[in-house]
Structures are given as structure tokens and as C-alpha cells.
Amino acid sequence: MFFSGAMTALVTPFRNNAIDEEGYRAFIENQIAEGIHGLVPCGTTGESATLTHEEHERVIEICIEQAAGRVPVLAGAGSNNTQEAIRLARFAQKAGADGALLITPYYNKPTQEGLYLHYKAIAEAVDIPLVPYNVPGRTGCNMLPPVLARLAAEFPHIVGVKEATGDMAQASEVLESCPARFSVMSGDDLTALALLALGGQGVISVTSNLVPGRVAAMCNAFARGDLAGARAIHHELFPLHRAMFMVSNPIPVKTALALMGRMSAEMRLPLCPMSPEDTERLKQVLVAQGLIEAD
Numbered sequence: 001m002f003f004s005g006a007m008t009a010l011v012t013p014f015r016n017n018a019i020d021e022e023g024y025r026a027f028i029e030n031q032i033a034e035g036i037h038g039l040v041p042c043g044t045t046g047e048s049a050t051l052t053h054e055e056h057e058r059v060i061e062i063c064i065e066q067a068a069g070r071v072p073v074l075a076g077a078g079s080n081n082t083q084e085a086i087r088l089a090r091f092a093q094k095a096g097a098d099g100a101l102l103i104t105p106y107y108n109k110p111t112q113e114g115l116y117l118h119y120k121a122i123a124e125a126v127d128i129p130l131v132p133y134n135v136p137g138r139t140g141c142n143m144l145p146p147v148l149a150r151l152a153a154e155f156p157h158i159v160g161v162k163e164a165t166g167d168m169a170q171a172s173e174v175l176e177s178c179p180a181r182f183s184v185m186s187g188d189d190l191t192a193l194a195l196l197a198l199g200g201q202g203v204i205s206v207t208s209n210l211v212p213g214r215v216a217a218m219c220n221a222f223a224r225g226d227l228a229g230a231r232a233i234h235h236e237l238f239p240l241h242r243a244m245f246m247v248s249n250p251i252p253v254k255t256a257l258a259l260m261g262r263m264s265a266e267m268r269l270p271l272c273p274m275s276p277e278d279t280e281r282l283k284q285v286l287v288a289q290g291l292i293e294a295d
Contacts, residue, residue, distance in 0.1 A: 003074060003099065003131065003160055003183045004201040005037030005223070006216040008208040009045035011254050012059055013263040019055055021062055023263050028066040034213040039063055040101060040204050042076030044138065045250045050268040057091055064096050074131060074204075078103030082118050086125045099129035101162060101204075106139035115143050116150060123155040130157055135164035135187055145170060149177035162187040162204050168194055175199045189215070189241040193234040196222045206244045207237060209253050210260070210291060243285040247274060252282055259283060259292050 075097035077088035164187025192203035208215035221229035258265035
């Protein structure tokens with residue numbers, strides 16, 4: 001499996017503190033209809049940190065069932081507990097996911113050797129395609145290019161990385177040191193085009209929850225060599241990308257989807273609703289993007 005293009009880091013809709021299965025299926029169907037290239041359930045944007053194990057598994061099952069092989073599903077399976085990450089990766093494989101996304105262990109701040117041993121243990125336990133997720137701003141640790149290169153060389157089913165450092169020099173080192181078959185995906189809408197220009201393969205996007213067709217169109221334009229077209233879409237969407245991170249993700253994207261009438265804004269503590277002032281700022285961006293009407 002070679003992951004590429006625009007893949008949506010899916011939100012998880014709730015209703016009355018339970019997964020809104022009907023709403024989730026409809027949301028996935030819209031994503032596919034709009035031309036998204038892949039789906040990523042149970043990541044940060046999907047509030048995986050507040051899902052029970054049973055809910056986590058059900059969200060992945062629903063996504064795989066609804067996608068029905070039309071687009072790849074890269075299932076969130078990471079943990080700061082290596083044994084738990086192995087269990088989640090095994091579940092993703094059994095459920096029929098096309099790959100497992102594995103965040104670097106958070107809070108316990110492993111060394112680079114500890115990161116290597118963590119992913120080595122997972123890779124030895126499953127043969128599903130694996131994609132580490134490097135996001136130091138959330139985890140407190142940064143997996144450096146030599147570790148990724150070592151893992152990619154030793155385990156062919158470690159097939160890529162979700163690169164969310166925002167550091168284009170580090171991304172260049174990853175691209176330089178890893179095999180050509182290794183898929184470097186941006187984990188940050190703001191820098192997706194820049195990473196594509198360096199040789200990256202796509203983006204695992206928050207913004208595409210709102211506008212999957214536009215984010216896919218940017219990747220499609222770049223893939224066919226239309227840099228001017230890709231750049232135009234990037235600049236058009238940039239205010240929306242920025243708005244998605246005005247407070248902690250996924251608060252803005254879930255609030256935006258509610259304002260668009262797509263799902264409930266319900267989220268789980270410790271996430272909480274946006275302030276009235278921030279909500280008004282978000283509304284202004286959505287109006288400017290033509291996603292809602294002005295009050």
C-alpha cells in the first residue's frame with residue numbers, strides 16, 4: 001500500500017455522548033462522493049484520546065464497512081503503551097484496514113532508541129502497512145530522520161510517515177534518507193503544498209472534513225504538474241486552514257461542521273465549546289469561503 005493524495009483525518013460525530021453511527025456513515029459517504037483519496041479514522045481529529053477501546057474499534061469498523069474498498073482506510077492505532085499499540089494494530093489488521101497510523105508515544109518522552117524499539121515491536125507483531133505519525137507539538141518527542149530511515153530499511157511494511165513537525169528541513173532529510181517507496185504525508189494543511197513540492201505524497205487533512213473536494217483538487221492539480229492551479233487552491237484555502245487551528249483541534253472543525261449543518265458540535269471533555277468571540281471569527285471565515293450564509 002502506497003498512501004498518497006488527500007486523506008481526511010475524520011472527526012467522530014457524537015450524539016448524546018455516543019457515536020452517531022448514522023451520521024458517521026453519511027459523513028464518510030459524502031467524503032467519497034466529493035473525491036477524497038483516503039480516510040483516517042481514530043486520529044487526533046477523531047478524538048481518539050477520549051474513545052473507549054470498544055468505541056475505537058467500532059469507529060474503525062464503521063469506516064471500513066462504509067468505505068467498502070472504494071478508498072483506502074488508514075486506521076488510527078497508536079499509543080504511548082507499546083503493548084496497547086500492538087493490540088490496536090492487530091485489531092486494524094483483523095478488521096480489514098489498509099494500514100495503521102501510529103502516533104509517536106506521548107507523555108513518556110522516549111529516546112530515539114526507544115522510538116525505534118517501539119515501532120520495531122509493532123512491526124514484528126503485524127504485517128499490515130504501518131505509518132508512524134510524528135507530531136512533536138502534541139507528543140513532546142520528535143522522531144528524527146535517522147530513526148525513520150532505519151525503520152523503513154528494516155521493515156518494508158513501514159510504508160510512510162505522517163510528518164507534522166512543520167519543519168521543511170526535517171521533511172527534506174526524511175525524503176532524502178528514506179526509500180523511494182516511502183510515502184511522506186503532510187500532517188498539517190498549512191504546509192501541505194510545501195511538502196508536496198519537496199517530494200511528499202499528500203496530506204492527512206483536517207480541512208478536508210469541510211471541503212474534501214477542494215483539498216483533493218489541490219493534490220490532483222499538483223500530481224498532474226499544474227503547480228499554478230495547486231498554488232491557487234492552497235491560497236484560497238489558507239484562511240480556512242488557519243481557522244482550523246485557532247484553538248485546539250478538533251474544536252474548530254467540529255464547530256464548523258455544526259455551523260454547516262453537517263453534524264452535532266458535541267465533543268468530549270476535556271475539549272469544550274469555543275468562546276462566542278472565537279465562534280464569530282470562525283463564522284466569518286466560513287462565510288468568506290461560501291460554506292455558510294451570513295447572519
